[in-house]
Amino acid sequence: MESITNALAIIFVLLGSFFMLVGSIGVVRFPDFYSRAHASGKVDTLGILLFIIGLMFFSGLNLISLKLLLIAVFVAMTSPVAAHALARRALVFGLKPWKKKQEEK
Amino acid sequence: MKSQTDSPIIEVAARGLAPVIQLIGIYVFFHGHYGPGGGFQGGVLLAAGVLLLRMAVGFENSQVQVPSRKTLILCSVGALIFAGTGLVALLMGGNFMDYAHLPVPGMEAADIRYYAILFIEIGVTMAVMTALISIYDDLLGT
Numbered sequence: 646m647e648s649i650t651n652a653l654a655i656i657f658v659l660l661g662s663f664f665m666l667v668g669s670i671g672v673v674r675f676p677d678f679y680s681r682a683h684a685s686g687k688v689d690t691l692g693i694l695l696f697i698i699g700l701m702f703f704s705g706l707n708l709i710s711l712k713l714l715l716i717a718v719f720v721a722m723t724s725p726v727a728a729h730a731l732a733r734r735a736l737v738f739g740l741k742p743w744k745k746k747q748e749e750k
Numbered sequence: 751m752k753s754q755t756d757s758p759i760i761e762v763a764a765r766g767l768a769p770v771i772q773l774i775g776i777y778v779f780f781h782g783h784y785g786p787g788g789g790f791q792g793g794v795l796l797a798a799g800v801l802l803l804r805m806a807v808g809f810e811n812s813q814v815q816v817p818s819r820k821t822l823i824l825c826s827v828g829a830l831i832f833a834g835t836g837l838v839a840l841l842m843g844g845n846f847m848d849y850a851h852l853p854v855p856g857m858e859a860a861d862i863r864y865y866a867i868l869f870i871e872i873g874v875t876m877a878v879m880t881a882l883i884s885i886y887d888d889l890l891g892t
Binding site for chain 1: 766
């Protein structure tokens with residue numbers, strides 16, 4: 646039983662680190678603010694969620710995993726809202742989204 | 751209720767999250783005896799809950815929670831609780847903040863120390879929370 650939960654924890658943490666890596670590459674490689682906000686907001690949320698789910702498997706059923714579940718719930722609520730607030734404020738400020746034509750000039 | 755951002759997502763999220771942040775702040779404040787936490791961290795979390803509302807629903811609408819004109823008064827009261835408890839112990843013949851000398855009838859010295867630390871932590875929490883809110887309000891320039 647111990648080895649099964651440990652294997653699940655390792656799988657989830659590896660998945661989470663994969664999504665973190667993809668999000669970091671996206672933040673570096675994407676052309677403008679909106680797609681970078683998409684990468685950092687959406688994929689970071691998924692990465693942190695998978696990390697915390699892996700840590701919950703690792704710690705088993707006790708008070709620590711309940712606190713980790715609360716952290717997961719609040720990360721799932723706050724991180725998309727923060728990305729939304731950033732992108733919305735940029736749009737209201739007047740930042741133009743990236744188009745492919747600008748690259749060819 | 752007109753909001754500052756006109757975005758219902760931000761407003762609903764902030765109004766839902768601010769009481770939870772303040773509840774966690776109170777938990778951290780009371781947990782300071784047994785683990786990480788204490789008055790300063792609890793006060794910062796309480797201030798973060800109020801400042802989230804200040805940013806999300808606007809300055810005027812969030813005056814209901816902590817009015818701006820009362821922040822400095824509450825900050826002074828918190829600092830007075832913190833320093834005054836130590837001074838009372840000094841006046842009663844002990845060292846500064848030697849809580850065993852506080853004039854509380856019918857309690858042992860260990861119990862007096864336990865509850866006096868909780869009492870001054872209340873002062874620290876009030877002072878930190880209201881000072882941070884006051885700094886934010888001054889930065890707004892209103």
